[in-house]
Amino acid sequence: MYKYFCLNPISPVGLEKFSDDYVPAGEMAGADAVLVRSAGMHELEFDKDLKAIARAGAGVNNIPLDKCAEQGIVVFNTPGANANGVKELVIAGMLLASRDILGGINWVQENEEDGNIAKDAEKAKKAFAGCEIQGKKLGVIGLGAIGVLVANAATHLGMEVYGYDPYVSVDSAWRLSRSIHHTKNVDEIYKECDYITIHVPALEDTKGMINKNAISLMKEGVVILNFARDVLVNSEDIVDALVGGKVGRYVTDFPTPEIAGVKHAIVIPHLGASTAESEDNCAKMAVEELKDFLENGNIRNSVNFPACDMGVRDKTRITILHRNIPNMIGQFTALLAKDNVNIDDMTNKSRGSYAYTMIDVDNDVTEDVVKGLEMIEGVLKVRVIA
Numbered sequence: 001m002y003k004y005f006c007l008n009p010i011s012p013v014g015l016e017k018f019s020d021d022y023v024p025a026g027e028m029a030g031a032d033a034v035l036v037r038s039a040g041m042h043e044l045e046f047d048k049d050l051k052a053i054a055r056a057g058a059g060v061n062n063i064p065l066d067k068c069a070e071q072g073i074v075v076f077n078t079p080g081a082n083a084n085g086v087k088e089l090v091i092a093g094m095l096l097a098s099r100d101i102l103g104g105i106n107w108v109q110e111n112e113e114d115g116n117i118a119k120d121a122e123k124a125k126k127a128f129a130g131c132e133i134q135g136k137k138l139g140v141i142g143l144g145a146i147g148v149l150v151a152n153a154a155t156h157l158g159m160e161v162y163g164y165d166p167y168v169s170v171d172s173a174w175r176l177s178r179s180i181h182h183t184k185n186v187d188e189i190y191k192e193c194d195y196i197t198i199h200v201p202a203l204e205d206t207k208g209m210i211n212k213n214a215i216s217l218m219k220e221g222v223v224i225l226n227f228a229r230d231v232l233v234n235s236e237d238i239v240d241a242l243v244g245g246k247v248g249r250y251v252t253d254f255p256t257p258e259i260a261g262v263k264h265a266i267v268i269p270h271l272g273a274s275t276a277e278s279e280d281n282c283a284k285m286a287v288e289e290l291k292d293f294l295e296n297g298n299i300r301n302s303v304n305f306p307a308c309d310m311g312v313r314d315k316t317r318i319t320i321l322h323r324n325i326p327n328m329i330g331q332f333t334a335l336l337a338k339d340n341v342n343i344d345d346m347t348n349k350s351r352g353s354y355a356y357t358m359i360d361v362d363n364d365v366t367e368d369v370v371k372g373l374e375m376i377e378g379v380l381k382v383r384v385i386a
């Protein structure tokens, strides 16, 4: 029996995929797995029962990845599962920034008692006029799951699209429309584009990337869209640029005290992935990843350990999360051989400082063998799935 704990509400469509071998836990302590959306986990303590955390979403800056790795806790995310939801809101954001739709709707609400509202609207509407996005230049920074969808959709709306991503994956490159101008220098986007949208993770080298230097290169009245993370945009610099008029509109999915209420900022309460479809997709993918890991030891879509897959388990499987250092496999196999445990199949994968070894064996595995494996310097967590 496995216990899972949801730190945020997770779509029941996903949770229904857990079999009767899984029970929801009332608290995190003692859970084998945690499901989370945006809840901050940096201040939490994890106990030794916790084996995996699944982020039902893309961004993992709310999870202490290194601390988890050190404790042998595998962290998963659900790449692409909410990308369409975000893409649609980015398109809406561009339209809200181009035409004063919100101002117009507010005007109607303020004048709802006006018996002459139809006639008065025809006079008032010039205050809410705007421009079209067709023919304008859009710069997309970050061509991953979301960036590619936004870039492709914008071409269908008649925009001229520039894309920048120095680490673009082969899959993303395949999906990207050929009409997109692939730039190798982000400054080209800053200088050329009327709309700039960022779709990169919050990392040390992306934090504050939109700052006064970047903004100084941009066109007067540029529209900046941020559906990635608040920290990517320097809040003082964006407020100054909005007040001074250099930035025409800043559309962000991340309310902060600094930006909420600033004129020409369009602030949305983190709704990018809040669609039934995205929530269901993320929850289903997260649950599938957890089940495959807990039942078979397979790792798919982890952000702190390597991908590793030995298929559906049909015999006793030993899984070892460990540091990526020499002579680990030699020590594991020597220890098993000493106890006459016959290895049927095994695999080892590494990623940065960490590695993972899966071993299928023909015999039962004794407590002594498990203790012996755990005592090997560099081993982080040992599990026997039988």
Ligand SMILES: NC(=O)C1=CN([C@@H]2O[C@H](COP(=O)(O)OP(=O)(O)OC[C@H]3O[C@@H](n4cnc5c(N)ncnc54)[C@H](O)[C@@H]3O)[C@@H](O)[C@H]2O)C=CC1
Binding pocket: 057, 058, 059, 060, 079, 080, 082, 083, 086, 141, 142, 143, 144, 145, 146, 147, 164, 165, 166, 167, 168, 169, 172, 199, 200, 201, 202, 205, 206, 227, 228, 229, 253, 270, 271, 272, 273, 274
């Ligand atoms: N508003 C919302 O509800 C949501 C926000 N997000 C945010 O959007 C981000 C992107 O999501 P996905 O597209 O699904 O992730 P992804 O991992 O598929 O794509 C990120 C892309 O950014 C690129 N990148 C990394 N550093 C870069 C840099 N310095 N310059 C240019 N490109 C760089 C990577 O190569 C990758 O192609 C997430 O990390 C998350 O923070 C994601 C989903 C929902």
Ligand SMILES: O=C(O)CCC(=O)C(=O)O
Binding pocket: 037, 038, 056, 057, 058, 059, 060, 082, 270, 273, 274
């Ligand atoms: O779960 C959510 O609503 C947040 C989605 C998000 O920001 C992400 O997937 O990175």
